[in-house]
Amino acid sequence: MDIVCVGFGPAMGGFLTTLSRNLLNEDGTPRVQSRAMPGMPLQVVCYERADAVSFGVSGVVTRARGIRATFPDLDPGQIPLASPVSHEILLYLLDPGGASQRSATLRLADNIIRAFRRVLPYEAEALSLPYIPPFLRKEGGLLLSIGQFMQWVGSQVTGSATVQVWPGTPAATALFEDGRVAGVRLIDQGTDRQGNPETGFLPGMDIRADLTVVGDGPVGPIGRQIDQRVGLPEGHHRRDWAVGTKVVIDLPEACDLTAGTVMHTFGYPEPEIFGFLYVYPDRVASAGIFVPSWFDSPIRTSYRYLQHWMLHPFLWRYLQGGRLRSWGAKTLQESGRRGEPHLVGDGYARIGEGSGSTNILTGSGVDEAWTTGISLAEGVIGLLNEGKPFTRENLEQAYVRRRRESWVEAEARVAERARDGFHRGVVTGLLGMALAGLTGGRLAVPGTSGGSRAGVPTAEEYYRGRIPAEELARLRKECMARGTALHDALMQRCGWPAIPYDGKLLVSHQDALLLGGKVQAPPGYADHVVFLYPHLCETCGTRICVEVCSGQAITSGEQGMPVFDREKCVHCGACVWSCGQPHPEDPARSNIEFRAGTGGLHSAEN
Numbered sequence: 206m207d208i209v210c211v212g213f214g215p216a217m218g219g220f221l222t223t224l225s226r227n228l229l230n231e232d233g234t235p236r237v238q239s240r241a242m243p244g245m246p247l248q249v250v251c252y253e254r255a256d257a258v259s260f261g262v263s264g265v266v267t268r269a270r271g272i273r274a275t276f277p278d279l280d281p282g283q284i285p286l287a288s289p290v291s292h293e294i295l296l297y298l299l300d301p302g303g304a305s306q307r308s309a310t311l312r313l314a315d316n317i318i319r320a321f322r323r324v325l326p327y328e329a330e331a332l333s334l335p336y337i338p339p340f341l342r343k344e345g346g347l348l349l350s351i352g353q354f355m356q357w358v359g360s361q362v363t364g365s366a367t368v369q370v371w372p373g374t375p376a377a378t379a380l381f382e383d384g385r386v387a388g389v390r391l392i393d394q395g396t397d398r399q400g401n402p403e404t405g406f407l408p409g410m411d412i413r414a415d416l417t418v419v420g421d422g423p424v425g426p427i428g429r430q431i432d433q434r435v436g437l438p439e440g441h442h443r444r445d446w447a448v449g450t451k452v453v454i455d456l457p458e459a460c461d462l463t464a465g466t467v468m469h470t471f472g473y474p475e476p477e478i479f480g481f482l483y484v485y486p487d488r489v490a491s492a493g494i495f496v497p498s499w500f501d502s503p504i505r506t507s508y509r510y511l512q513h514w515m516l517h518p519f520l521w522r523y524l525q526g527g528r529l530r531s532w533g534a535k536t537l538q539e540s541g542r543r544g545e546p547h548l549v550g551d552g553y554a555r556i557g558e559g560s561g562s563t564n565i566l567t568g569s570g571v572d573e574a575w576t577t578g579i580s581l582a583e584g585v586i587g588l589l590n591e592g593k594p595f596t597r598e599n600l601e602q603a604y605v606r607r608r609r610e611s612w613v614e615a616e617a618r619v620a621e622r623a624r625d626g627f628h629r630g631v632v633t634g635l636l637g638m639a640l641a642g643l644t645g646g647r648l649a650v651p652g653t654s655g656g657s658r659a660g661v662p663t664a665e666e667y668y669r670g671r672i673p674a675e676e677l678a679r680l681r682k683e684c685m686a687r688g689t690a691l692h693d694a695l696m697q698r699c700g701w702p703a704i705p706y707d708g709k710l711l712v713s714h715q716d717a718l719l720l721g722g723k724v725q726a727p728p729g730y731a732d733h734v735v736f737l738y739p740h741l742c743e744t745c746g747t748r749i750c751v752e753v754c755s756g757q758a759i760t761s762g763e764q765g766m767p768v769f770d771r772e773k774c775v776h777c778g779a780c781v782w783s784c785g786q787p788h789p790e791d792p793a794r795s796n797i798e799f800r801a802g803t804g805g806l807h808s809a810e811n
């Protein structure tokens with residue numbers, strides 16, 4: 206091929222849409238000849254891991270500046286579940302039940318708000334903030350389902366007949382040759398779970414190309430391999446991340462929320478957890494939470510917290526009686542510009558969230574990813590027209606220079622230190638965000654990100670003074686014997702009520718896998734989640750991989766050792782970020798390796 210692309214997310218959508226419009230002359234003849242297949246048009250292929258191009262996970266409210274630059278006449282009515290933003294609310298959620306781990310300051314704040322509720326914009330244990338800072342506002346923007354949007358983009362890209370997009374085809378490794386990336390190797394088929402050949406073995410094909418475009422998202426294996434090979438730029442790190450969990454809901458008939466409504470929440474179920482609710486047309490909503498890496502809890506269970514968040518009295522008024530349509534989870538790389546890798550090298554370029562484009566101040570990543578794709582495509586078209594090779598120097602000039610001049614870069618600089626304050630507490634963090642946002646990034650509250658490996662206490666440390674050590678040891682033993690995570694037992698013990706399952710919206714974690722996302726994992730492939738050094742698991746104090754797993758795919762096996770079940774994995778990546786044990790040879794990595802894998806969630810609505 207001439208160009209091989211990895212991952213079909215918004216970043217690649219921006220790249221391939223822009224590229225495909227520039228490959229043909231008006232009379233349909235190729236504008237650029239292939240070097241790989243002389244006499245043919247440029248040969249471009251994109252490999253997507255998921256079984257369809259639309260199986261992504263993201264709530265999407267976006268200002269859509271880059272997307273609208275690509276589609277100036279975009280009519281949201283053409284895309285299922287899309288709507289213009291009509292109304293935004295920023296809510297502080299009080300703790301209605303007393304189980305949330307609040308500081309004394311926040312408890313006092315809750316009581317003061319309740320005491321003055323008659324004169325405050327207070328309703329159902331929530332305070333509606335009268336002012337939404339400009340950096341958070343999405344006025345004039347769009348609400349989208351990432352699945353429906355990418356399906357729409359995919360049909361246009363493939364309809365141009367200038368590029369191929371292959372879903373269900375994970376790229377396993379980058380091909381490094383003579384100091385350059387020379388393409389990718391696809392995943393082996395017909396193997397056992399350890400990767401050993403079985404009947405029908407088909408080794409992964411090598412796809413060689415002049416340019417490899419890496420847009421494989423926050424935990425993509427190709428991007429990670431390049432990082433391991435060339436390192437990150439001086440002073441950059443990837444310690445900040447979050448796991449986002451969401452549901453798509455049929456709202457009950459009585460619900461009077463109108464399409465285009467956007468709610469941002471903070472304060473509950475734990476002060477560190479942010480939430481969102483976006484209302485699509487036809488009484489459908491996308492709702493979810495983000496559990497960030499600086500939430501220093503050893504029981505970061507996003508699914509259970511999502512249910513408590515939905516049950517908050519303010520939200521439950523709208524959601525009660527609703528029906529779960531789909532469900533999903535995925536991590537976000539939240540180091541932003543400080544997580545930026547080397548954007549280009551000989552033969553490759555990085556775009557999208559894996560290239561550090563997600564903006565942690567404005568809480569947006571889709572349009573940023575899309576716009577990095579446009580910048581690369583414009584640069585590549587220039588190089589193709591000039592007949593220049595895809596060397597590091599040429600890509601620096603053609604792509605990185607464009608990216609540095611774009612709004613994505615300008616806003617990333619404002620956001621760079623915006624969340625540092627959260628490493629010193631939630632209130633300090635919120636102040637730091639406001640300070641950075643309102644001063645254009647000139648001022649910020651300092652704080653150092655330790656990341657999971659430095660920060661997370663053991664359950665014994667975290668619950669000291671609240672749960673006696675003997676009781677905790679007993680609960681741990683009981684959960685281990687059942688092979689379950691500890692979080693349900695500990696949350697129950699700390700006063701969180703049991704979830705009142707209704708079989709429609711509030712369903713068990715296992716039912717969510719079946720009903721809401723339909724996880725599928727075809728046989729014949731190696732496991733993609735691998736515990737590299739079992740002896741590190743033996744001495745691990747948190748076993749946080751079991752607690753955090755979004756699909757209950759990692760459970761406690763013999764002696765509490767983690768066991769992976771591919772059938773339940775939703776490919777969120779939370780385990781690889783969370784694992785508390787540094788890799789013995791590279792402390793930036795953990796004891797879990799997240800490799801290329803098939804299957805995952807099957808829902809085009811997330």
Ligand SMILES: Cc1cc2nc3c(=O)[nH]c(=O)nc-3n(C[C@H](O)[C@H](O)[C@H](O)COP(=O)(O)OP(=O)(O)OC[C@H]3O[C@@H](n4cnc5c(N)ncnc54)[C@H](O)[C@@H]3O)c2cc1C
Nearest residue numbers: 212214215216254263264266376422449557558569570571
């Ligand atoms: C719950 C949630 C809510 C969010 N809400 C918002 C929001 O409201 N607004 C907003 O702007 N952003 C939001 N985001 C962030 C946004 O989704 C991301 O920033 C954006 O999707 C990044 O786009 P990308 O193309 O860089 O990567 P991704 O969307 O991650 O796409 C990468 C693609 O690469 C594929 N891939 C990975 N590995 C391989 C491989 N080995 N071979 C082939 N393919 C591979 C993946 O399957 C995926 O399709 C949210 C995210 C989550 C999880």
Ligand code: SF4
Nearest residue numbers: 742745749750784786
């Ligand atoms: S994989 Fe990591 S978090 Fe899980 S048990 Fe092993 S060392 Fe601990």
Ligand code: SF4
Nearest residue numbers: 754774775777778780
């Ligand atoms: S095992 Fe799969 S579902 Fe569980 S945390 Fe890891 S990637 Fe997510």
